[in-house]
Amino acid sequence: MSEVIVTKDLTKKYGDFVAVDHLNLIVHKGEVFGLLGPNGAGKTTTILMILGLTEPTSGSIRVLGFDPTRQPLTVKAHVGYLPDQVGFYDELTAYENLIYIAKLNGLPREEADRRIESALQKVNLVEMRDKAVSTFSRGMRQRLGVAEILIKQPQIIIMDEPTQGLDPEGAREFLEIIRTLRAEGITILLSSHLLHQVQAVCDRVGLFHRGKMMLVGTVDELGRKVLGKAFRIYVETPNTTPEIIEALKQVPEAVNVRALNTTTIEVEATSDIRHEVAKTLITAGGQLRGLSMEAQSLDEIYAQYFQEVEHVRA
C-alpha cells in the first residue's frame, strides 16, 4: 500500500464555521509531507480528525486502510502523534512518563524497557532518563515527545507545529531527528507555519488556507506553479550595461532580469540556466566574476501565494 493517509472530501464544521472544507489529501508511504498554512487554516483540526480524536462532519478518512472513526484503536496503535503543545507529568521522571505510555499501549514490561532505552538513545536523552521532567527545557520535552511516539514503533508519525517555540539550535536538532526517522522508512505528516525550517525536510508540501488545500507538490513544483519561476541566479560582473541586461532577457526560460547594483544582476528562471546565462553574458561582452544560484524558498512562495489569494478575494 503506497497511500497511507487518504482523505476524501473531509469536512469539519463548528456551527456555521467551516474549519476544514472538502479536503482531499493523499500521503504516500515513506514520505515527509508538510501541511503548511497560517494560523487558523485548519491544520490541527485536520490532524485531529485523521487520528480519530475529533469526528468529521462529513467525508471519509483512511489511515493505513482503517477508518479512524470506527477503528480508532487500530489507527492509534500505528500512528504516533506529537501535539502542538506537548505536556508531561512534571513530577514524574522521563522513564516514568514513558512507561505509562508503554502500558497504555499494552506492552509487557521487558519489551517496554527495551523500547524506552532505544527511544531515549535516538533522541539523545539517555542521561536524563531518571530526571524529573520539570527540569527539562522546551527542546528536551519536544524530544521526549518523539521518544514517546517511538515506543509504539509507529508506521506513521503526525507532528503538529513541531518546531514552534524552539530556538534555532533546537529546531535544527529536531529537523535532524525528522530526517533520521524518514531514513527508517516512517511516513511523517507535519504541520507548520514556520516554512523555511519545514522546507528543509519535506518531500511534498500542501498549502492550506481557510480550510482548503490550495496547492500540493514538491517545493520546486510549487515554485513553478505559484511564481512561474523557482530559481534565482546571481551574476557578478564589474560592468553592468543595459545591453547585457537586454541580452540576458532573451535567454529562454529567463523570466525576470534586473540589476541589483552596479556589479550584480539577478536572473529569475524556471529552471537551472546558469550555463546559458554565463554564455550570454560573455557573448554580450561582459566579464564574469561570479555566478551563484538560489532555489526559491518556500517562504517566498508562501508569502507571494497568500498575497495573491488575498488580492483575488479583495
Added chain:
Amino acid sequence: MSALERAEIQRLREGSPWTGLWAVVAKEMADHLTSARMRILELLILLTAGGTVYVAMQQIRASIGSDRFIYLKLFTLSQDPLPSLIGFLGFLVPLIAIALGFDAVNGEFNRKTLSRILAQPIYRDALLSGKFLAGLFTLALVFSAIWLLIFGMGLIGLGVAPNSEEVGRLLWFLLATIFYGGIWLVLAQMFSVVFRQPATAALAAIATWLFFTVFWNILASLLAQSLRPIQYGFLQEALAQAELELALTRISPNTLYAEIAIALLNPTVRSLGFVLPFQLEGAILGTPLPLHQSVLLIWPHLTGLIAATILLFALAYVLFQRQEIRA
C-alpha cells in the same frame, strides 16, 4: 452527524472500552498516594479519628462489661466541644473525595497531557473510569486504614476485642462510607470535566456539599409546607407533610449517610422515618435488631447512593465524550 449515526458508530466501534483501564488506575493511585495533598488529608483524618476515639474511650471505660456495643460507641460518642467521629466523617469524607477528583480531567488538560494520552490506543472511557476507580480505591485504602487504627486503639485502650456483631456492623459502615465518598468523588470529577480551572471545579463541588449540608433541609421543609399545607389540622395532613419533607431530605447524600450511620451504629434503631404506635406492636422496645435487619433498613439508602453515583458518572462521561480535547 445525527444522534442516530453517532449511536451507530458507538455500537460498531472496535475493541473493549476498558483497554488501558488498569494502567490508568495504577498510575492515578500511585499519584494519589504520593501526593502532598493526600499527606495533608491523611494527617487531618488521623488526628480527628485519633482525637475523637480517644475522647470516646474515656467515657466508655466505665461501661465495659455492661454494654454489648462499645466499639460502635467509639464512633458515636461525643464530648463537648468535640463532635463524634461520625460527625467528623460527615464532612471529612466529602472533603477527601473532592480533593481526589476536582482536577481529574482539567488537570490533564492544563498540563497538556490529555491529547497525548488520548492519542494512545485507549478510549476516553478508560481514562475517566480509571480515574474514578483509582479515587475510589484510594478512599477505600485510607478508610480501611482508619478503621484498623480505631480497632487497634480499642484493643489497647479498652482491653476487649470487638464481637462479631460489632465487626459486621463496622464493616458495613466502612462500605457505606466508601460509597458516600464515591458520590462526592464522581461529582468533583464531573466538575473537573465541566470547568477548565481546577479551583472553579473544587469550589463548585464544595458549594454543592454546602448546599446539601446547610440549605437543603430548610428548603425541604419549606417545600413540604407549601406543597402539603396543613389546612384543617388533621393528623393525615401533618403526616403527609412530614413524609414529603423526609422524602425530600433524602435527596441529599448527607441525609442518606447520616441515616445509614444511625441504623448501623445504633442497633436499637428499628426504623428510619416515622413510626406510628401500631407499627411497633409486638416489638420489644430497646432490644437491638440483628445485623441483617439493620442492613435491610439501610439497603435502599445504600443502593440510592450507588445509583446516584452511577448517574453522575454517566453524566460526566457524556460531557467528556463531547469535549474538544485540543488546547
